[in-house]
Amino acid sequence: MKTTAYQQAFILHFGEMGSRWGINRTIGQIYALLYISPRPLNAEQITEALGISRSNTSMAMKELSAWQLVRVQHLPDDRRDYFTAPDDVWEIFRTLVAERRRREIEPTASMLRGALVAPPEQGDDAHAATKLAEMLELIELVTGWLDDVSDMDQRTATQLMKLGGGVQKLLGAGRRKKAQKATKNRA
């Protein structure tokens, strides 16, 4: 497995962005490689393409599997594992949203729910409880919405998002804050 300069640019970018996205360089690179690869790759090919150690590849694949971002498959007469990224970006997007929600938001939502079971009613604690409630409400609103969108097929979701601020017309109200904007011609 050798990669072209064109592919390299993309792979290296994902590696660098990895730290901002909370994943490590190796994982970012591997995912980029799998995403653009026209065929499944085995661990050895990945190792060679990226110039990393075999064990590093192994650990990264484990992590990517935990994120449910890769599929394993097998070729006839070959017992090595071959990996692919789903080829539908929309599916990848949904998986990412679901996993990030589970890891980064759900624990907080559940802590907040716990703190609000018997909210204090006096003093600064009462004020704190009010703020926690506001935060929880927003979290539930947004995650609920994300659930709804994840349940849509790509076509519907696309339609919905392209509609953008235009949805207000449908809702009947006309409360835009900053007049026009990009909205208009994305449909």
Next chain:
Amino acid sequence: MKTTAYQQAFILHFGEMGSRWGINRTIGQIYALLYISPRPLNAEQITEALGISRSNTSMAMKELSAWQLVRVQHLPDDRRDYFTAPDDVWEIFRTLVAERRRREIEPTASMLRGALVAPPEQGDDAHAATKLAEMLELIELVTGWLDDVSDMDQRTATQLMKLGGGVQKLLGAGRRKKAQKATKNRA
């Protein structure tokens, strides 16, 4: 400045989640503290409340300011800086979305645009270019939508999100993937 056990729980949770959110413990704790504090706090109070060093507080405030997540204000006859988090969660949410977008998505979108100015037309590079285009399209769709929602006032956005999958009725199409769901009674 001392914190109650109730406040502590919230603050410590944010500190722990910090690593998952890509911020450090100190920053998570400080933000939690400011968020629930009924009044502005100065650096010394924060330092004391969290049991960290004064210099750590200073660096954290610099970082939070860079994220535009805190406001500085002054009290009469007191030359220390007093910090607050915006008290509207919706505003905080918008800031977070905008900043994450700027730091975590925009660099990639711009790299993709660059790679697609003169896309290769043959072989594996051509396939890669197709995948990059798909990714860019999704990114633009989602960020465009986020822009639209950020421009809405909280009321409108809430209404929109509560509507959830119900928007499909408005759109006229009926393509839900997994029949009903939580959607129904959130309005």
Next chain:
DNA sequence: GTATAATTTCACCAACTACTGAAAAGACTG
């Protein structure tokens, strides 16, 4: 069973990040 191929685990080292205390810089007062 033994041999071989493929994968995973893990102790170790390197690189990076978070935090501190001390010193410097900046801002205001009289």
Next chain:
DNA sequence: CAGTCTTTTCAGTAGTTGGTGAAATTATAC
């Protein structure tokens, strides 16, 4: 301006994370 209060910077260090090679484990073949 000297003195004081406040904030910032920074070198050093502790703690964490990332990546490797060697060894162990698992899976298949003969």
